[in-house]
Amino acid sequence: MSASIAIAEQRPLLIELLTEELPPKALAALGAAFAASIEKSLRENALLADDSATTSFATPRRLAVRLDKVLSQAPERPFTEKLMPAKIGLTESGEITPALAKKLQAKNLGHLTAAELIRESDGKQDVLFATGVAPGAILAETLQAAIDQAIDSLPIPKVMRYQLADGKTSVRFVRPAHGLVVLWGGDVLPAQALGLQSGNVTQGHRFLGAADIVIRDALSYESQLREDGKVIASYQKRRQAILDQLNAQADALDASLGEGDEVDALLDEVTSLVELPAVYVGQFDPQFLAVPPECLILTMRLNQKYFPLFEPEGGKLTHRFLIVSNMRIDDPSNIIEGNERVVRPRLADAQFFYETDRKEPLAGRVDTLANRVYHNKLGSQRERVERVRDLAVHIAGLLGANTAHADRAALLAKADLNSNMVGEFPELQGVIGAYYAAADGEPDDVVLAIRNQYQTRVDAPVTNASLTSAVLFMAERLETLAGIWGIGLAPTGERDPYGLRRAALGLISAYEQLHAGGFLKISANALDLDALLAYAVCLFPAGTLSADTAAQVRDFILERYRNQLAAQHERSVVDAVLAVNPPLHQVQSRIQACAEFAGLPQAASLSAANKRIGNLLKKAEGSQTGVDAALLVAPAEQALQAAIEAVAPQAQAQFEAGDFTASLATLAQTSGAVDTFFNDVMVMDDDPAIRANRLALLGRLHQLMNQVADIARLAQ
Structure with missing residues (x-):
């Protein structure tokens, strides 16, 4: 750095790394990361003014950053350094021991005397501290580390090794580098990177700009590149x-x-x-x-x-x-x-x-799928088609859809995989199949199902026209989840090569949109998830899938749903609903009901009571019987029995009608009787018959309260 630069002077700083053409899909990320890393390093060293602005530049052949208020040296800063216990650091006469002297030298504090040290108690013993004012970091001395860190931390998609001009040294970077510009104001600061020494010369456009451009100062960089280099740097x-x-x-x-x-x-x-x-x-x-x-x-x-x-x-x-x-x-x-x-x-x-x-009908390509492997443990695409067909017909029957059209859509869904067009453009799977199906005169809903099969999710309420699409969508994902999971390829960490997370969320969206379209009544469960998964598992040859595949996949789907819902609703409410494994199309309504219930004045005490009841029932598992009214001797338990009998028919009818909010509100009327019961009644009575009867009474209440959700999970 020039001797004329004053201490704590403030100037703009420019750093540019000139390279060969960088990977286009990574350029934006590389430019942002380079600028952010340089800024972070300088700020950590207190070399940036508080109001300093950072400008990132990235072109096919350069990464650069300009910071407009960079100090030559950071301000001094007071420090307090804990050293060691006084009894170890000082002799009886108060002199510095060899141990402390070594410690002070290691911390560049060897100039301090015993009198300059501070002695304080930490509550157990006296400890020695060194205090003082440390000089601030110097830009010229810290810049190299900042550049090294920026280069090392770049999100490079693929590193290459190349040889430098000396013919001996090789370096690793995303592309060969040809120039390094480091300017603080108009002064070049010494630095090196990838075998290059810093300077003030860059290059313009390969064909339209000046070959070499001498950058006057950090602020002129962008305008000089535009005017002389024919480059828009930003x-x-x-x-x-x-x-x-x-x-x-x-x-x-x-x-x-x-x-x-x-x-x-x-x-x-x-x-x-x-x-x-x-x-x-x-x-x-x-x-x-x-x-x-x-x-x-x-x-x-x-x-x-x-x-x-x-x-x-x-x-x-x-x-x-x-x-x-x-x-x-x-x-x-x-x-x-x-x-x-x-x-x-x-x-x-x-x-x-x-x-x-087009010279061959789409249906004529189906049998060729026998030559295309789906997975070596799950057979060919043709075998997979048969499993999806079976599932599609089964789901269509449950929904009252056209089973023949569902079967046809599933039969033709993968037929375009062996077409010339998909061979050239794999991204057109399904899309081109739909064109071929339409040209062959297939029904409109079959064509739509083939086209929509690769969508990430069902994103609109299902209509009569799109019902076959929804059926094929569900069948394909159920087969994928059961098969791929069942052969031991569950997602791990960030790895999910078969898209099982996406398949689970897609299946959930189908339930939601079937309900939104009126095909899944809130009060019914035509598409029981457990039953569908069990059906899907049975379509694979015996011994192909692990024995507990259906249960594991069910839990996986619910966990994906839990994560999705937790971003929109209180986690406790989501957990309460999913704990009872509800039909997927009822989840949103049950969450809304629980959220409204949680706002009732009786909610806290009922949730706490429900949790207490659950614990009691677990301890007494197997000892419950029906409630015997003759054994209800205490007024509080008689009152609770009466409260339950008063609300149970209405609450049950509301639950069966899908009015979960009303059902919970009706059950909330038992709050006073529940509180009195636990205040006045000893559940675990010495008499086994009375104890069992009281547990049965609580079990009846517990069963009613936990139909919508596990209310105990709402307890704070």
């Missing part, structure tokens, strides 16, 4: 510039970019591929629009990084697309024509695959 500014150009071109053509996460993901990716974006319009032969649009959209977005354009009304695909180029030039005709030449064979391939596949 990731966010570059992204916004691309979006603005895309929207302008789409508006000029009276078109739309479309909607959904795919558009945002593509925008992020192209932002990571260009340094000076320019958007141009391309087009393809309209004849290709005869191919299912998903095929054309996928190949343009996935393979070519183009933005397909859609009609603003109805969203129909047009024959135009937008190209995000890294070359902003006056005459882009060569760029446009080149991209149009490149995309044509891609679209022609899609057209060929589609027309070739």
Whole structure:
């Protein structure tokens, strides 16, 4: 650092690492992590002003950060250092012992004398402390560690090893690095990284900018790159510039970019591929629009990084697309024509695959699934299809759905796996099968079921038109959960290669939306989860799955539901409801009922009493009988019996009708009698008959109270 720099002077700091092209899908994360790590290190060393702002830069060939108020040296800070007990650190005459001298030297406090140490009691003995003022960290001395930490902590998807210019040394990084800029104001601070020494020279756009750009100071970095280097260094500014150009071109053509996460993901990716974006319009032969649009959209977005354009009304695909180029030039005709030449064979391939596949009906591909392994322990996809068919017909029968259509949808659901189109574009599973089924004249609900089978969840109330979809959706997930779990492939930690967590949540969503659509009455349980899982397990050859698969999968599904619900409701309420293993479509209503019950004035005492009753019944398990009115001798137990008999019929009727809120409110009327009973009655009476009778009375109340939920779990 220059000798002219004053202590505690404040300037902006710039650090840039120039590299070869970085992985586009990781660029945004790498840029953010690099900036955050440098900021964290400097702040921990008190080298940043409180109001210092941090700006992150990331382009395909650089990671950089600018911090606008960085101190040359951090302020001094007072310290108190605990040393050791006084009896060990000082001699009888008060001199420093060798042990303490060694300790002081290790802490760079060897200059202190015994008189300068503080002696205080910690409640057990006298302890020696050193106090003083420590000098603040010096930027030039701590910066290297900050850079090293930032590089080491980058979320690099895949590290590569490359050799440095000396031909001997090799380093590991995400891509070869070619330059390191470290500027504090206009001064270069000494640092090194990946075999590079810091300087003030960077590079511009590969084709449009200056090869070498001398950065004047940290504040001029962004403007110099823009003006001399033809590079928009800020990731966010570059992204916004691309979006603005895309929207302008789409508006000029009276078109739309479309909607959904795919558009945002593509925008992020192209932002990571260009340094000076320019958007141009391309087009393809309209004849290709005869191919299912998903095929054309996928190949343009996935393979070519183009933005397909859609009609603003109805969203129909047009024959135009937008190209995000890294070359902003006056005459882009060569760029446009080149991209149009490149995309044509891609679209022609899609057209060929589609027309070739259409020569055979979708149903004709089903038997070829016998040649495709589902899992070596679970057989082929053809065998799996038969299990899903059986489940689909069973579920359709329980719901009163069209069993023939459910069977047909399950038969055809996986038939497109051996099509040319899915072989080229695996992402089109189900989608292309639905097109082929429609072309074959399959029923509309069968076509919809094939198309929707890979959705993450059922996201709208089920209708008559979508009932077959819901049936296939459930059947496929039940088969997956039972089979994959049953052969010992349950999720572990973050690993869930077969998507069992997703399958469980999807199954839950089907129950919710079947109920929302009126196909699962709140007062009934047409689709008992335990029964469905047991049915699914029986479809596999004997000995294939572990014996307790159904129970384990049931618990797994409920645990996934518990985690989902706990984000929306009180955990105690969720636990209370799920503890009684309710039908899945009743869970939300029961949670609402418990939440309202918890707000009643009687809730606390009833919950506590319920917990107490449960403990008593556990201790006396097996000794309960029916209630004998003749043995109810105490007025309090007679009053409790009368209270139960008064509310039980109504509470039971309300429960069976699915009015859980009203059922709990009715049972809350017993609160006074319950409190009096526990105040006045000794349950565990010496007389075995009276004791058993009282336990039976409490058991009757416990059974009524815990139909909706385990009320004891609401007790604080």
